[in-house]
Amino acid sequence: MPVISSLGAMSAKGFGFVGGDGKFKFTFSANQQELNLYTYLTAQGWDGAREVVLEIANGTYFWSNNTSTAALIIGSQFNNLLTITNYGYIMGKGGNGGFASASGTAGGPAISNSATGVTFINASGAFIGGGGGGGGGGVYNTNYSGGGGGAGGGNGANGAFPGPAVTSTGGTGGTVGNTSTGSLSGASAGGAGGGGGSAGGGGGRIFPGTRRAGGGGVNAGGYGGAGGEAGQAHQSSGAQPNSAAGGGGGWGSAGGAGGIGSGGAAGAATTGTSLNITNNGTIYGSQA
Secondary structure, eight states: OOOOSSEEETTEEEEEEETTTOOOEEEEOSSSEEHHHHHHHHTTTSSSSSSSEEOOOOEEEOOOOOSSSEEEEEEETTTEEEEEEEEEEOOOOOOOOTTOOOOOOOOOSEEEESSSOOOEEOOTOOOEOOHHHHHHOEEEEEEBBOOOOOOOTTEEEOOOOTOOOEEEOOTTTSSOOOOOOOOSSOOOOOOSSSBSSOOOOOOOOOOOOOOOOOOOOOSSSOOOOOTOOOOOOOOOOOSTTTTOOOOOOOOTTTOOOOOSSSOOOOOOOEEEOOEEEESSSOOOOOOO
16 A cells, blocks of 8 residues: 655555645556446545545556446545546446347446546546447358457357357457457457457457458448447348348447347446536547
C-alpha cells in the first residue's frame, strides 16, 4: 500500500496523495480489470469522506472479461465526492458469436455508476465504449456457420458441427482478436468486431477498430463492425440462404443477424445513475 501524504507516493498500481486542498488524489497508470473503485481506493488509504480526484492516464486500459460486470464500477459511497478525468480507454466486454441456430450474446457495459453528483471528463483522445454484440449463427442442412465476436474481446463461434462452440478467442487490452480457423475459410479477427463466416473471428480491444471481412462458406459471412458500427447481417443468397453468420458489432453496437440466430444487443457506455460528462473524446454506446 502506498504511503498517503501531502507529498504523495508512487506504487506499481498508481499514484495517490492528499493534496493541500484536502482532497484525495489518485492517478491510474496501469491497466485494470473490472475495477470496483470503492474497494480499490479504500485499500489505497481513502478514508471514505474526502473528496476524490482521479485521473486515468493516457494509454491505460480499464477492461472487463465479463459481460455482466462493467470495466469500472462506481459505488454510491462516492455521492457528490468524485471527479474523474479519463485520458485512457474504458471498454466493456464483447458478446460471443452464435453457433449454428444460436443468437449472438449481448455486449457488456463500460462503466456502472451508482453515485450521484459524479463529474466525469472524457479528454481529447480518450475513449469509452460498450462491448459489441456477437453476430448470429446460421445453419442449413449440414452446413453450419459461426458469428463474429463483438468488440471488446467477444469470442467467435465455430462453424463445424458438433463443436466446440468457440473457435477464436477475443483479444486482450489493446490487441485484435484471434483469426478464426475452420474447415472452410475463416473470418477475419478485428480490432473491434470480428467477421462472421464458416467460423467467426474474435472481437478485438482496439479503439476505434477497423471493419473486418466475413469469411467464406456457402454464403459469405457479415463483416465485423468498427467503433460505433453494427455488425453486418449474413449475406444470404444462393441455394442455402440460412447457412451464413453475422459479423460482431463494433464498440457500443449490435451484432449482425445470422441466417438463423439474431445478433446480440449492444453494450452501454454507462449504466445506472447518470454521470455529469464533459466529452472531448469519443463515447460509443448508450449513456444512462
